[in-house]
Amino acid sequence: MIEAKKKFGQNFLKDSTVLSKIIQAMPRNDRKLVEIGPGLGDLTQELLKVKPLVAYEVDEDLCVYLRKKFSKEIEQGSLTLVHANVLNQFEKGSLLNEPYDLVANLPYYIATTIILEALEDPYCKSMEVMVQKEVAEKFAAAPKTKEFTSLAILTQSIGTAKLLFDVDPTSFDPQPKVVSSILKIDKHKEFVEGSFSGIFETKEQLQKFKKYLRCSFQSPRKTWLKNISSEFDKQSVQDLMQMHDLPITIRPHEISVLSHHLLFKHLRLNDARKRSNATTE
Numbered sequence: 420m421i422e423a424k425k426k427f428g429q430n431f432l433k434d435s436t437v438l439s440k441i442i443q444a445m446p447r448n449d450r451k452l453v454e455i456g457p458g459l460g461d462l463t464q465e466l467l468k469v470k471p472l473v474a475y476e477v478d479e480d481l482c483v484y485l486r487k488k489f490s491k492e493i494e495q496g497s498l499t500l501v502h503a504n505v506l507n508q509f510e511k512g513s514l515l516n517e518p519y520d521l522v523a524n525l526p527y528y529i530a531t532t533i534i535l536e537a538l539e540d541p542y543c544k545s546m547e548v549m550v551q552k553e554v555a556e557k558f559a560a561a562p563k564t565k566e567f568t569s570l571a572i573l574t575q576s577i578g579t580a581k582l583l584f585d586v587d588p589t590s591f592d593p594q595p596k597v598v599s600s601i602l603k604i605d606k607h608k609e610f611v612e613g614s615f616s617g618i619f620e621t622k623e624q625l626q627k628f629k630k631y632l633r634c635s636f637q638s639p640r641k642t643w644l645k646n647i648s649s650e651f652d653k654q655s656v657q658d659l660m661q662m663h664d665l666p667i668t669i670r671p672h673e674i675s676v677l678s679h680h681l682l683f684k685h686l687r688l689n690d691a692r693k694r695s696n697a698t699t700e
């Protein structure tokens with residue numbers, strides 16, 4: 420018998436209704452599938468009925484169990500089981516060297532980090548992941564709500580994020596202390612190889628946008644003007660806000676994703692103009 424290990428965030432999904440709802444919501448296309456943390460393989464078994472997959476599992480004991488359980492599928496090549504810490508794999512590059520969809524019941528202690536890595540992995544085209552409900556709400560938050568932070572803006576700049584449904588702790592063994600949710604993120608078609616609608620043409624621009632967001636939300640209760648003025652000239656920011664009809668009292672979570680893109684673009688242009696004036700003077 421395999422004991423669940425707390426240190427690896429092991430809560431095994433045992434509810435067949437939830438399993439079939441996850442399968443119903445998964446994308447139907449010709450892309451490869453990746454699962455993170457197959458655990459005892461209940462979700463893996465259902466996924467394999469739809470298409471072949473590559474699964475990353477950190478726990479060697481579970482890998483031994485899974486190699487036996489899926490010996491036929493591994494031999495036939497429909498399941499590739501990789502014994503690895505998925506975070507190390509992201510560090511090396513992508514989870515797969517071709518476009519893929521991610522479906523997983525994520526280990527909660529590193530769920531946010533995994534989603535952020537997958538967001539920036541251009542080969543990952545979509546995610547359907549089980550996470551703690553509060554985490555799903557942060558990624559899928561709507562503007563003007565208190566959950567709408569830099570995390571939601573970054574996510575919704577790269578794709579559409581939706582909380583599909585909640586999952587009760589009783590669906591797992593052992594039961595987690597929190598309610599879980601299925602989060603679906605579909606990347607915008609333009610986000611291919613790090614290029615997105617002229618806003619993030621390069622990986623460097625995406626990093627700059629992340630820096631802009633950190634600055635915009637450094638004190639979430641303060642006004643956006645106060646936050647962003649620590650990095651950019653206050654008068655130019657005020658002029659920009661006037662141009663976009665934004666009240667100077669607006670706070671960062673009250674600004675839409677699109678407006679954040681426009682503000683970021685203008686601030687960068689202003690900066691570039693200033694730098695080129697300085698070199699010609």
Ligand SMILES: C[S@@+](CC[C@H](N)C(=O)[O-])C[C@H]1O[C@@H](n2cnc3c(N)ncnc32)[C@H](O)[C@@H]1O
Binds near residue numbers: 475503505
């Ligand atoms: C919440 S359980 C889900 C198990 C199974 N998919 C299910 O639905 O019952 C999380 C799984 O992720 C694995 N895991 C934890 N940390 C990991 C890591 N860094 N890399 C790969 N797998 C990891 C755990 O060992 C466990 O199998």
